[in-house]
Amino acid sequence: MSEYHDPSNVVNPEHADHHIVTPVTYSIVFATLLVMTGVTVGAAYIDLGLMNPVIALAIASFKAVIVILFFMHVKYQSKLVKLTVISGFFTFLVLTTMTLTDYISRAWGLW
Template sequence: MDTHNRSLDHDRAEHAGEMHIVRPPLYIAIFLSLLALTALTTGMSYVDLGVFNAVIALAIACFKASLVVLFFMHIHYSSRLLKMTVGAGLFTFMLLISLTMTDYISRAWGRF
């Protein structure tokens, strides 16, 4: 009950015009992390890891994209409405990829 009231207060505070302002030190930290991850992913591409080269490169890309969405695009501080919207987009994209790939990957299975 108490937490419910607090979240209502929080919503009211948001509507009163108090949007969260992200400070430069955080932006700088995210910027440097993104640069470090770029160096890491380029470096990893010179190491032979078989199929894991693609897996690791895409995992790093997903992590970088998450940093951008959460902090540069403020989703970490946004309302549940916006978090839900981003989630819906991600889900629809996964449907696009996975439903198309179920057919093609199962046909080409073992060839790559």
């Protein structure tokens, strides 16, 4: 029992070990972000119809994820912090979906 009840957080520390992200990692992320910016600008000049916004947002999401994971160190944080970050974006998606269903259902067939 005492193995799990550990108020001093000594036997089984849940806090992530402190991890120093190196400039090499930061440089790789930086280069990736610049390349993806170039790709998204290039894709905007090609007419892909409905896929234009989808591709642009997919690239933006990819860039945001690597910023969050590496620049913001979330990859090296504890589960508490990871869960906090994910729950924030998840709540935003839920709110957006609920508001959209409201707008769509009020002007049924006119969207």
